[in-house]
Amino acid sequence: DTGVSQNPRHKITKRGQNVTFRCDPISEHNRLYWYRQTLGQGPEFLTYFQNEAQLEKSRLLSDRFSAERPKGSFSTLEIQRTEQGDSAMYLCASSPRDRGLPGELFFGEGSRLTVL
Amino acid sequence: AQSVTQPDIHITVSEGASLELRCNYSYGATPYLFWYVQSPGQGLQLLLKYFSGDTLVQGIKGFEAEFKRSQSSFNLRKPSVHWSDAAEYFCAVGVGAGGTSYGKLTFGQGTILTVHP
Numbered sequence: 001d002t003g004v005s006q007n008p009r010h011k012i013t014k015r016g017q018n019v020t021f022r023c024d025p026i027s028e029h030n031r032l033y034w035y036r037q038t039l040g041q042g043p044e045f046l047t048y049f050q051n052e053a054q055l056e057k058s059r060l061l062s063d064r065f066s067a068e069r070p071k072g073s074f075s076t077l078e079i080q081r082t083e084q085g086d087s088a089m090y091l092c093a094s095s096p097r098d099r100g101l102p103g104e105l106f107f108g109e110g111s112r113l114t115v116l
Numbered sequence: 117a118q119s120v121t122q123p124d125i126h127i128t129v130s131e132g133a134s135l136e137l138r139c140n141y142s143y144g145a146t147p148y149l150f151w152y153v154q155s156p157g158q159g160l161q162l163l164l165k166y167f168s169g170d171t172l173v174q175g176i177k178g179f180e181a182e183f184k185r186s187q188s189s190f191n192l193r194k195p196s197v198h199w200s201d202a203a204e205y206f207c208a209v210g211v212g213a214g215g216t217s218y219g220k221l222t223f224g225q226g227t228i229l230t231v232h233p
Contacts (some may be wrong), residue, residue, distance in 0.1 A: 004159065033219050042120075042206050042223030043160070056220065091160070095219050105219055107152075107159035 002026070004108035006092050012114045013082055020078045021111040025094030032075050033105060034067055035091040036060065043091055049075060050097070082115045089113075118143040118209045122224035129197050130232045137192040137227050139207030148210035149190040150221065151181055155203040163205075166190060177201070202231045 005024040013019050025032050030051050035043035046065070048056045051072035061067075064082075069075040079086055089112050093105035119142045129135055141147055151163040164175025171183040181192045190207060205228075208221040 031219055040125075040225065042208070042226050043221075044223070045220050048219060093160075093219065104162060104165065105160075105221070107161070109157065109159045 004092055004094055004106055006090075006108035006111045008111060009109065010112045010114075012116065014116050015084060016081055018078065018080045019082055019113060020076055021090050021092075021113075023075045023077070023092030023108060025074070025092070026096075026106055027073075028096060029094035029106070030072065030097045031095045032069055033093045033095075034075070034077050035093065037089040037091055037110070038087075046077075046090075079113070082113075084115045087113055087115045118147070118222045120207050120209050120222055120224035122205075122207055122227050124227045125225065126228045126230070128230040128232060131199050132196050135192075135194045135197045135201070135229070137205050137207075137229070139190045139192065139224060140188050141190060141207070141209045142188065143209055147190075149181075149183060150208040150210065151175065151179070151190075151192050152206045152208060152223075153177075153203045154206065154226075160206065163192070197229075197231055199231045199233065202229055204228050 007022045032049040034046040037043045046058050046061050047067050049069040052069050064080045067077045089110040091110045093107045095105050121140045123138050149166040152160040153163050154160045163179050164173050166173050166183045174180050179194050183190050204226045206226045207224045210221050
């Protein structure tokens with residue numbers, strides 16, 4: 001069990017640029033989640049995948065945000081035309097479908113985005 | 117919609133002292149409640165959870181939490197704090213049973229714990 005892996009760990013970009021984050025979940029976990037955490041706040045739910053299907057999206061996920069999980073394994077979160085308000089830590093988590101109970105999420109270390 | 121309030125942004129305790137971190141939730145049905153810990157440079161780690169049954173739940177690292185429905189609270193406790201417990205602690209509530217909502221947690225703002233030697 002190698003844990004949830006996120007890349008890159010840090011990204012600094014200029015306003016208006018596109019950025020993409022990658023998440024590799026724990027291999028046997030079929031559920032994958034993206035959360036966003038801003039300074040001084042708890043994580044906020046963004047979206048959820050079961051296998052390759054994106055089953056739920058938060059209203060926080062504007063049309064500049066897109067998440068994919070093409071083969072039900074790794075996932076990407078892309079932010080287009082970044083804005084300074086997008087600066088945050090983007091957290092990925094995974095959970096098993098059958099063994100896991102609600103909310104037993106395994107989090108990665110996060111990808112920190114700074115938009116200048 | 118559910119919500120979670122952690123009234124204390126920052127708590128400082130001496131090593132060996134007891135600890136209680138407060139958490140109040142708002143949710144219309146039976147809640148699923150969690151405490152996570154986040155150390156610097158580390159991912160969030162589940163400390164303990166409550167789904168049903170015994171209202172006093174035990175977790176990892178010597179932590180426990182008590183669910184009090186009448187007070188809508190789920191406070192985290194530890195009898196004797198170690199320096200390694202310094203971290204940020206998050207209380208969270210999960211949406212009720214339903215496959216598509218598993219893992220959709222609402223977190224509180226967090227409580228930063230500082231431990232003095």
